[in-house]
Amino acid sequence: MTITQLHYVLAVAEHQNFTKAAQKVFVTQPTLSMQIQKLEDELDVLIFDRSKKPIELTATGRKIVQQARNIVNESDRIKDIVDQQKGFVGGLFRLGVIPTVMPTLLPMFLNNFIKKYPKVKLKIEELHTEAMIEKLADGHLDAAIAATPLGLPNIKEQVLFYEPFVGYIPPGHRLNSKDKLKVEDLDLDDILLLEDGHCFKDGILNLCKATRQSNDDHFQLESGSFETMIKLANEGLGMTLLPYLHTLDLKGEDQKNIKMFVEPTPAREVSLIYNKSELKMQIIEALRSTIAGVVKGAITFQNVQIISPVHKK
Incomplete structure (x- = not known):
């Protein structure tokens, strides 16, 4: 059994196709098939059910x-240990x-x-x-920047910053005359939301549900962009x-429509997340320190209430 054979197995498991897997690992399809067959013979089991289209893993596989x-x-x-010892x-x-x-952050x-x-x-x-x-679980990402806490056992989180929720209240809206917003002021019936799949939308739902019962069927208008x-x-x-960071690029009249919340300000926690195996930690730390250095001047909020990005039903 070799590490190379295991790489080939993982490639086929991902793509469910020997030809595509071979292209992914830069070998010919016959070479990949032969190595996987050798591994199956050595273990005396079938890893893949080749009769299925696309190819499927067996229970043992x-x-x-x-x-x-x-x-x-x-x-x-x-290799990661060696790189870290060399300071590479x-x-x-x-x-x-x-x-x-x-x-905004990139x-x-x-x-x-x-x-x-x-x-x-x-x-x-x-x-x-x-x-x-x-992708983190499958090893196809080394790290990610996401809203947290996620509460996942195999994922580690390093907080980068806390980013407040900010109201955008146009003239004529019932809340436009307020100096600062309270969570109790919000009415889900007239909040424009991002479409499904965005954790920021789930954060807003969780924020509003903390103070009142709401029906998700109220939402009539959802969009893909701020x-x-x-x-x-x-x-x-x-x-x-x-x-908050998105409001820094607003110009002219739009800036006048920004309303902050009273403290503690509802906010999202933005973190670097990575697998518990902690590979490439020297690069993760380089990212963390670089981001921390640039955002500390833009975001200085401390008295915040973290709103979970995990969708609550």
């Missing part, structure tokens, strides 16, 4: 894949970022990070939290809630 993933992660740790911060690093953080730290750590090849992917968790919701609010179709 599922257990083997789970253990193979652990072994491959542990083998990667050996470099190589490929796959980072996931949730959509409601990507457009421009703040990315250029600084690239200049400071030129040997790191960052591969950044915009993903919803659920997809991130799956920009769209601001435009809809300006058209008199309701109000919306935004993450």
